[in-house]
Amino acid sequence: MPTEVRSISDTWRPWPLTGRRGELEDCLSAVASPDMRAVVISGPAGIGKSRLAVEVLRAVEVSGGRTAHVVGSTAAQSVPLAAVAHLLPEGVSNDDLAALVRAAHSLARSDSDGRLVCAVDDVHLLDPTSVALLDAAVVAGDLFVVATMRSGLTVPGALDALWRSGAVLRVELGELERQSIETLLHRALGGPVGADAASLLWEASRGNALFLRELVVGSIASGALGNVDGAWRLVGDLAVTEGLRALVMGRHDAVDGAERAVLDAIAIAGPVGLDDVLAVSGLPDLDALERPGLVAITPAGRRVEVHLTHPLHGELLRDAMTTSRARELRRAGMARVSAHGARRRGDVLLLAAWSLDADGTADPVVLTRAAHLARQAHDFAGVERLARAALGVQRDPDLVQLLAEACYQSGAFVEAEAELAALDLDACTTRQRLLATITRVTNLFWGLRQPGAAFAAGDAALAMVDGDDVAELRAQQASLVGFSGRIDDALALAEVSGDATARARTAAAIARAPVLAMRGETGAALAVAEQGFAEHLALDPMLAIAHPGTHVVATVLALAEAGRLVEARDLAQVGYDEALTQRIPIAEIWFTLLLGRVALTEGRPATAQRWFRDSVVRCRSVGHRLPERLGSAGVALSAAYLGTPDPAYAEADADHDVWFALFGGDVARARAWTLFAIGRPVEARAVLTEAARTMEAFANVQQAATVLHDLARLGDDAVVEELDEVASRSDSALVHASSRHARGRAARDAAMLDSVAEQFTEMGAQLFAGEAWAAAADAARRDGNGRLVTAYQRRVAELQDTLEGARTPALVVADATEPITPREREIALLAADGVASKEIAERLFLSVRTVNNHLQKVYTKLGVT
Numbered sequence: 001m002p003t004e005v006r007s008i009s010d011t012w013r014p015w016p017l018t019g020r021r022g023e024l025e026d027c028l029s030a031v032a033s034p035d036m037r038a039v040v041i042s043g044p045a046g047i048g049k050s051r052l053a054v055e056v057l058r059a060v061e062v063s064g065g066r067t068a069h070v071v072g073s074t075a076a077q078s079v080p081l082a083a084v085a086h087l088l089p090e091g092v093s094n095d096d097l098a099a100l101v102r103a104a105h106s107l108a109r110s111d112s113d114g115r116l117v118c119a120v121d122d123v124h125l126l127d128p129t130s131v132a133l134l135d136a137a138v139v140a141g142d143l144f145v146v147a148t149m150r151s152g153l154t155v156p157g158a159l160d161a162l163w164r165s166g167a168v169l170r171v172e173l174g175e176l177e178r179q180s181i182e183t184l185l186h187r188a189l190g191g192p193v194g195a196d197a198a199s200l201l202w203e204a205s206r207g208n209a210l211f212l213r214e215l216v217v218g219s220i221a222s223g224a225l226g227n228v229d230g231a232w233r234l235v236g237d238l239a240v241t242e243g244l245r246a247l248v249m250g251r252h253d254a255v256d257g258a259e260r261a262v263l264d265a266i267a268i269a270g271p272v273g274l275d276d277v278l279a280v281s282g283l284p285d286l287d288a289l290e291r292p293g294l295v296a297i298t299p300a301g302r303r304v305e306v307h308l309t310h311p312l313h314g315e316l317l318r319d320a321m322t323t324s325r326a327r328e329l330r331r332a333g334m335a336r337v338s339a340h341g342a343r344r345r346g347d348v349l350l351l352a353a354w355s356l357d358a359d360g361t362a363d364p365v366v367l368t369r370a371a372h373l374a375r376q377a378h379d380f381a382g383v384e385r386l387a388r389a390a391l392g393v394q395r396d397p398d399l400v401q402l403l404a405e406a407c408y409q410s411g412a413f414v415e416a417e418a419e420l421a422a423l424d425l426d427a428c429t430t431r432q433r434l435l436a437t438i439t440r441v442t443n444l445f446w447g448l449r450q451p452g453a454a455f456a457a458g459d460a461a462l463a464m465v466d467g468d469d470v471a472e473l474r475a476q477q478a479s480l481v482g483f484s485g486r487i488d489d490a491l492a493l494a495e496v497s498g499d500a501t502a503r504a505r506t507a508a509a510i511a512r513a514p515v516l517a518m519r520g521e522t523g524a525a526l527a528v529a530e531q532g533f534a535e536h537l538a539l540d541p542m543l544a545i546a547h548p549g550t551h552v553v554a555t556v557l558a559l560a561e562a563g564r565l566v567e568a569r570d571l572a573q574v575g576y577d578e579a580l581t582q583r584i585p586i587a588e589i590w591f592t593l594l595l596g597r598v599a600l601t602e603g604r605p606a607t608a609q610r611w612f613r614d615s616v617v618r619c620r621s622v623g624h625r626l627p628e629r630l631g632s633a634g635v636a637l638s639a640a641y642l643g644t645p646d647p648a649y650a651e652a653d654a655d656h657d658v659w660f661a662l663f664g665g666d667v668a669r670a671r672a673w674t675l676f677a678i679g680r681p682v683e684a685r686a687v688l689t690e691a692a693r694t695m696e697a698f699a700n701v702q703q704a705a706t707v708l709h710d711l712a713r714l715g716d717d718a719v720v721e722e723l724d725e726v727a728s729r730s731d732s733a734l735v736h737a738s739s740r741h742a743r744g745r746a747a748r749d750a751a752m753l754d755s756v757a758e759q760f761t762e763m764g765a766q767l768f769a770g771e772a773w774a775a776a777a778d779a780a781r782r783d784g785n786g787r788l789v790t791a792y793q794r795r796v797a798e799l800q801d802t803l804e805g806a807r808t809p810a811l812v813v814a815d816a817t818e819p820i821t822p823r824e825r826e827i828a829l830l831a832a833d834g835v836a837s838k839e840i841a842e843r844l845f846l847s848v849r850t851v852n853n854h855l856q857k858v859y860t861k862l863g864v865t
Helices: 008-012 021-032 049-062 097-108 128-140 158-165 178-189 195-205 209-222 242-253 257-269 274-280 283-290 311-320 323-339 347-359 364-376 380-391 397-410 413-421 430-447 451-462 468-483 487-493 502-518 522-537 549-562 565-582 585-602 605-622 625-641 647-651 664-677 681-697 701-713 717-727 733-747 750-763 766-782 786-800 822-832 837-844 848-862
Strands: 038-043 067-071 116-121 143-150 168-172 225-228 231-234 295-300 303-308
Touching: 021 038, 021 049, 021 143, 021 168, 038 049, 038 158, 049 067, 049 116, 049 143, 116 128, 128 143, 128 158, 158 168, 178 195, 178 209, 195 209, 195 231, 195 311, 195 565, 195 605, 209 225, 209 242, 231 605, 242 311, 257 274, 257 283, 257 295, 257 303, 257 311, 257 323, 274 283, 274 303, 283 295, 303 311, 323 347, 347 364, 347 380, 364 380, 364 397, 380 397, 397 413, 397 430, 397 585, 413 430, 430 451, 430 468, 451 468, 468 487, 468 502, 487 502, 502 522, 502 549, 502 701, 522 549, 549 565, 549 585, 549 733, 565 585, 585 605, 585 625, 605 625, 625 647, 625 664, 647 664, 664 681, 664 701, 681 701, 681 717, 681 837, 701 717, 701 733, 717 733, 733 750, 733 766, 750 766, 750 786, 766 786, 822 837, 822 848, 837 848
Parallel strands: 038 143, 038 168, 067 116, 116 143
Antiparallel strands: 225 231, 295 303
16 A cells, blocks of 8 residues: 555655756756856756755755855845845945855855855845845855746846856756656655646646645645555545645736736637637737746647646636626627637537536527537537537427437436436437437446346347447447457357448448457458448447547557557557546546556556556446446456455456456456465465356357466366467467467477567566566476576566566576476465365365475475475
8 A cells, every 4th residue: 555645734745856867967067067166957947947946955965065045036036135145254244245255155165075056946036236246256266156037037147147158057947847746746645646636736746846735735625635455546536735826826916907808708718719809909018928828829720829828727716706706707708709700619519518608508509509519529518518508498309319328438327217208209200319319328338237137228229229320229239249259150240331421431440450460360450440440430420339548548558469469559558548538437447447457468467457447437426336346356466466366356357247258268367366465375276267168168268368378277187289279270479379378388488488589578478478488497397497497587587677576486487406396386375375175185186295395306406395
């Protein structure tokens, strides 16, 4: 478990410097150079200028140097020497120029070697006398200054001239990158941060470390950010501290009149056209906002837009408005957009949203159009709001279908069913009936977990549609059949003719790609997913059909099953990031599951466990039980790999119910590895053997191969022929390598194991590679080849750092001169866990004498007396 922040005060401690390693090294190189006199660190407020300067001082102190710290401020700017008074000898007057010059040299000089390094925060706010004093010491070479200042300001005094001569290093700090923000959060909070929380904090802070810290502090205080299941997650809206509010609004409070009107209008309306801004305010007003970085002007298609430079600014400006002011601005925005003819695609959405915000109602025609546009953009929260408002005025089957689909996407499965069940299908057009049925069947199967009802509803609808609609509905049914494990039936249902509609072809691709991948036809799956994605993007409208990202999910699945793990991981990350941006919980869930599966295959169980836990939390937040069970299995399997099994999972339901047939092998593997890790190997092998039979009966080649490979990894050499036969039905390089791995283990063939380990390494499957080299070392020892034993052991050791603490039995390399047999290894592992000989005998169905005999052989081989 991560270290939890026990109180808000904990987050006020200095956060670790993150993402600034290069800048810090540049600054320290300048300090060490006799030719350099100063460093000037510039950037916007809160970007981390002072933090970097402090780190420079700390590094100087660690190396034995002398340091000082000066802070400029508006309050002290009018008082001569106020900022540097603590550095001067007593009795020095600012009226005595000669004494000041002597003081400038004396404050920097010392009997020790090296210059005094002085950090000067907000150097532009120093009073002129202090600037002159520091300038004298810097020019003389007695003092090295590390100054900070806002971007766009002029460096004061001699620093400017020195900079022109090349004796001053200028360091411009930009926003921290997203990965750096995630790392900083992890280090500051003492544990992993959920990807969704990290993403939202990144978007809200935009890489500004001060903003980030204030958001974290405020969100912990409000309870919106907390430690859930071992990771920091958002369970509410981000909260802003009063300190951050004061910091941001302090810059806005200095703006009034036409300038403030521009800021308020953009805060309500979002980016506003430059011509519209200039119509209500002059160029000088706009220039006064752009110069300090409050707004930015950028091209957007055929027009130029003015927008706020930071998303927090808009939120805080809206919070500060009175209700009447906000309504006035929304109405002004509506008038402006209407005057332009509302020609842009998003204009209808703006008009509908502003009208609801301003008056609580809107034209139902506009609301309906806006709801459809929101659906095209996959903005299901917007769909729900707009459809509800329109249904309050008129009942329409299209709106009911839109609302139900939005409810499904947000996890409101019961409400979605209530809306659709109440719909009179006889009063609907054929098209409306089809779309409503597809939405209802999807909700029944995935959301409410009622597969029987889902298939019944689909079959009933098939009798009410004809023509192209039949092909589309059959293709939709095929997806459910495939996930129920009937792979061949699914492929038959999803067959569509070349002249079928684009929607039917797209629905067929959604059904076919994942089952082709699991059938072992990964190449065909990739081709189908690619074609389906292209056709899906061209659909208009995209009603009652899965998100285009579904094809990306299928592509990631096929890549992973084929053994193209790096490609699978990279694409899954892209898909996940897009799902976060579009706020689509269902897509986020599936991409987290895939990222976990890929990480586990790569041999990164700690990373996999974080992704699986993330998926479980997301599933629970929307009540999505199917992927939750898959996520829970992933958590358990990762834990077993790490040597920290959850004994409770050993008793988990082993049945392959209708929702888990396509990935039933993963659920069985989690239970089996847990059983093995807690010392019940016979039961573990029985679970895997049964799962292999089930997966083969479903024609699920990939899951059958994975389960059989697990049996081989756990010492069962009898599966080699069966695994070879299954592998012959797959085009996956990963499956073929797994088959060779099992054959090499059984034959104790060091050369084959070495070769397959190289194959696994090229794929990125480092855990399998390590296990293969460990087996190769045992085989080489049996052959008496000590040189190869050492070489293979070294390869295993080299991989250990990448395996995140994985502790599978096959990774163990014996040091004995005579190799340990699989049975001896199994008994030795149980004995090492403190299991008595009698209990070992009961678990393995052996006699106590046999167990003790095996243990004696192990002791002899290992040299244990």
